[in-house]
Amino acid sequence: MTAxxxxxxxxxxxxxxGVxxxxxxxxxxxxxxxxxxxxxxxxxxxxRGRDRGVPLDAYAWEADPVALARRPDLDVFVELMGGHEGAAKDAIEAALTQGRDVVTANKALLAHHGQAFARTAEASGRVLRFEAAVAGGIPVIKxxxxxxxxxxxTRVMGVMNGTCNYILTRMESAGLPYSEVFEEARALGYLExxxxxxxxxxxxGHKLSLLAAIAFGxxxxFDAVELEGIGSVTIEDIRHAADMGFRIKLLGVAQMTGRGLEQRMQPxxxxxxxxxxxxxxxxNMVVLEGDAVGQVVLRGPGAGAGPTASAVLSDLVDIARGNRLPTFGQPAATLRQARPAKAAVPAPYYLRLQLVDKPGALAKVARVLGDSGISIDRMRQYGHEDATAPVLIVTHKTTRAALDEAMAAFPETGVLAGDPVALRIEQV
Amino acid sequence: MTAxxxxxxxxxxxxxxGVxxxxxxxxxxxxxxxxxxxxxxxxxxxxRGRDRGVPLDAYAWEADPVALARRPDLDVFVELMGGHEGAAKDAIEAALTQGRDVVTANKALLAHHGQAFARTAEASGRVLRFEAAVAGGIPVIKxxxxxxxxxxxTRVMGVMNGTCNYILTRMESAGLPYSEVFEEARALGYLExxxxxxxxxxxxGHKLSLLAAIAFGxxxxFDAVELEGIGSVTIEDIRHAADMGFRIKLLGVAQMTGRGLEQRMQPxxxxxxxxxxxxxxxxNMVVLEGDAVGQVVLRGPGAGAGPTASAVLSDLVDIARGNRLPTFGQPAATLRQARPAKAAVPAPYYLRLQLVDKPGALAKVARVLGDSGISIDRMRQYGHEDATAPVLIVTHKTTRAALDEAMAAFPETGVLAGDPVALRIEQV
Structure with missing residues (x-):
């Protein structure tokens, strides 16, 4: 056995x-x-004084993480502090330039500075590994x-924020509005x-940007990730989507298209x-699609001491064995600067329109869709007791531009009560 | 770029x-x-003459795979012939002893000779990799x-034979008996x-034995894998199981217990x-459970040119990079010889009994269960038009020994028409 x-x-x-x-x-x-x-x-x-449930007496203590990173008696610096500027960044830079390999769980840091770090690591002959930064215990980077x-x-997708998936799942199972479940999640300590x-x-989005870099070279x-949060998802849409055979997820999608790299994180x-x-x-769940393999789906715990520590250990064991990969799977200098796709590839959409109850209302919104070149796959109108009726529409594949045109034109029909809702249906 | x-x-x-x-x-x-x-x-x-859809003119041709394995101008010998004796075995042995690394998709060969090969590889300083041997394109070995x-x-489980899962799924969806779907599968070329x-x-079972070796060191x-095929699964049991909220799968389970290593492949x-x-x-699907990570589930294509070639490429890229792992994740000499567990850990069971329609019949079989210390979780009796009635029972956790005792005692009650059926319910 070696050193x-x-x-x-x-x-x-x-x-x-946990590590x-x-x-x-x-x-x-x-x-x-x-x-x-x-x-x-x-x-x-x-x-230093806090009880962490594990004995630490056998290890030297450094008050300053940068001083720790610089210690000449280390092979690997493990960064588990978090934060994408300040101490974490300084310490990783110090470690790489002083001849230490680095293992980190810090997705924010890598999303912002990954390219620079990858170059620094390679220039110094060091490796920078981050299995724990994406999807917790799922060995998805590997x-x-x-x-x-x-x-x-061809495409990488994922539900990679457990808190958001908890909130959306809980809204559906308990029939509670977003604001209430948000407060529950906060009380449970699930929120950052x-x-x-x-x-x-x-x-x-940080995690998606890291997967996209590896997947597409x-x-x-991260700045090019189209971000849309879950704050506007209503319990009505969750219920109506379920009626139509769907669930709403905060889904990240990255794919290389003829018009550039598409990166979206949206409900x-x-x-x-x-x-x-x-x-x-x-x-968490990550879906990886490649031209030879087809589709591989990985599912597992996205957070927590054990799962995240498991991922850190995977990196450490790799380094111990001498498995020395470039940070994003190929040399940093060979990573292309992708043109961001201006528009997402066409997809079907879910529309919810609250229509006033008068003759011809439905015909008017249908005409708006037709005028924008959008055809209807399925439509459902619900019984109602007040003066407006919810109408759900699943469209055939359409571009976001055509959809935006229709969304802008709907109010002019004069038959809508409230804002129309449009959500993308991702073909999985 | 190196050589x-x-x-x-x-x-x-x-x-x-495909490779x-x-x-x-x-x-x-x-x-x-x-x-x-x-x-x-x-x-x-x-x-040599067959058209394989890829040009081969640029490569030297060897009629004899052993001669190929011995060529001094190779770094890696890729064995994709199949068969667990004969040419494949000879060629891999030749390659390892002559200084070639080996990549193979041959689960049968490794299930029978994996330990010997691992020693040979290590003695020669070579690596032997087999990502393609288990669950096709799913990178489960890695x-x-x-x-x-x-x-x-703690436990490794998997549905790792796509043909069996196809047969069971098709029996359910088409309502066809095993024999008919078996013939369909044969006609489609799905069967070995x-x-x-x-x-x-x-x-x-071959695949399970390889996963178990890695998981438990x-x-x-393979000889210790308890094997039970799907030939005795009936469409009735598939339907009844569905009624009770279950599906029947050919499921492999390996776990280390206080009484030894349990390896089962059974419906x-x-x-x-x-x-x-x-x-x-x-x-295919593989479920990996560890003490830190909890449960990770991997799902993907278990066979086919693209997925299997994808797995072979993973091994080749590793070798090219210098990622040199011991065959089963740790040196062959450190792999323990596990005592096979004599009995599976307790589990709930599904029982189907065809009872003659006379008073007290149910009481008699219930008494048999009680006498064997088996308690009933759920029971369902179906309406019927002939003289016998199917009764379904889901038991609480019980040992296989207690269950076998009950199964042996059922006929003595004189109220059974036909043989009783018992299937394990795996807690997943």
Missing amino acids: PLRIGIAGLGTVGA VRILQTHRDLVAARAGRPIEIVAVSARD ALTEGLAGNQM ADPRLDVDGIDA TQVA CLVPATSPLGQLQGGT | PLRIGIAGLGTVGA VRILQTHRDLVAARAGRPIEIVAVSARD ALTEGLAGNQM ADPRLDVDGIDA TQVA CLVPATSPLGQLQGGT
Whole structure:
């Protein structure tokens, strides 16, 4: 057995403590799989005194994570602090330039600085790994980068924010409005300190941008991700979508099209019986589509101490074994700068229109759709007791431009009560 | 870019031709991900004249796969011939001892000789990889060996024979008996030349034994897999199980218990709404459970040229990159010889009894269950027009021994028409 892999861990929250726990309880198992022991040399966190449920006395303590990253007695710096600027960024930069490999769970940091870090790592002959940054315990970075390396990837999709999926699932099962379930989730501690990271799709968008870079050999382009949160999803739409055989998910989709790279994170309808439609609660799912393999679906816990620590261990075992991959699967200099697709590929849409109850109302909205070149696949009108009636329409495939034209024209018909709702139906 | 990885391919059936096609069409993509080109040097197959849809003129031809394996101008020997004795075995042995790495899709061969090959490979400093041998295009070997390396695995399950899942799914959807769907599958070319490999669970059992070795750090023990095929599954049981909220799957389960390693491949009931229960047609699914990660589910195509070639490419790219793993994730000498568990862990069971229509019949079978210490969770009796009535029972958890005792005692009650049926309900 060769020399131990010596690591330093910055950040001892639930994930950091989870990594320490695995390395303490599974020392021999990890050594057998890694080909050598993995040893914690030093740790760093904000509060030295806090009880984290794992003994830390055997490790050196560094108050400053950058000082930890610079320690000459480390092989790997493990960054589990979070935050996409400041200490985490400084420490990773210091580690890479000082000859340490880096393992991080920090999707925000990589979404913003991944390309620069990939170059720094390669220039220094170091590796930067981030299995824990996307979809928690699901080994999706490995599956995509290595397991499907023989494929031209065609599309990558995912439900990658467990909190949003919890909220949408709970709205449906309990029949509660968004605002109420949002407060529940906050009380349960499911939301980030800044909840917009979750519910506006930012966190999931970070993850999507990392998957897209690997899948399509492009530079990380988080700024080009079209983001739409779940705040506008109503319980009515969840119910009506279910009536039509769909579920609403905060779904990320990345695909390379003739018009550029499309990256979207938005509430979409998916068939209720599909694997994505069946996904309940905080579980994550990633769908990987390649020209040779067809479709591979991965499902698992997207967060939590154990699952995230499991992903960190995967990276550490790889480094211990000498499996040294470029950050995004191919050399940073070969990653192309993708042109962002201006418009999403055509898709069917779900429309909900609240119509005033007078003769010819339906004909008027149907004419608007026809004028925009949109044909109707299915339509359903509900019985009603007040003066307006909900009408649901599933369109055939149409462009977003045609849809926007119709949405702009609907109010001119004078038969709508309230704003029309349009949600994309993703074909999965 | 460093020197190309030079490979030889033995076996040019659909999978072999699929590998050639990917390497021809995705030359640059593969080189970018592998860090160097992957070049086919020579090929071997039985019939040189056959048109395989890919040009082969650029490659040397070897009539004898063993001669191909011995060529000094190869880095990797790719075995895609099949068969667990004879040429495939000889060629792999030759390749490993002559200094070639080996990639194979041959589960039967590894299930029978994996341990010996792993030792040979290590003694020669070569690697032996087999992503394509289990669950086709799903990168499950990589997920288990590398992606979940930080976990003490607790259970591994899978639907890993697409043909059996096709047959069971089709029986349900078309309402046809086993024999008829079996003939359909044969006509469609879904069955192996020896169909027992499929329907008796042998092929899936091979795959399970390989997953178990990696998951539990044990020597491959295919002979210890408890095998039960799908030939005795009736359309009645499929329908009745559905009525009770279950689907019947040919499910492989491996788990380490206090009484040894349990490996079973048998028709089981799983909840119809679970990912396994939802699996239709020829798709495969593997469920990996570890102490840190919890449950990860992988789903994808289990066979076919593209998916299987995709898996072969994953191994080739790994080798090109220098990711050199021990065959079963840890050195062969450290794999323990697991004691096979004599009895499966307790589970609920589904029972179907055909009772003669006379007073007290139900009481008699209930008493038999009670006498064996088996308690009833749910029971359902169906209306009937003839002299016997089907009774379905879902038991609480019980041992197989208690169940066998009850099954032996049922006939003595004198109220049964036909043999009782018992199927395990796997908790997924």
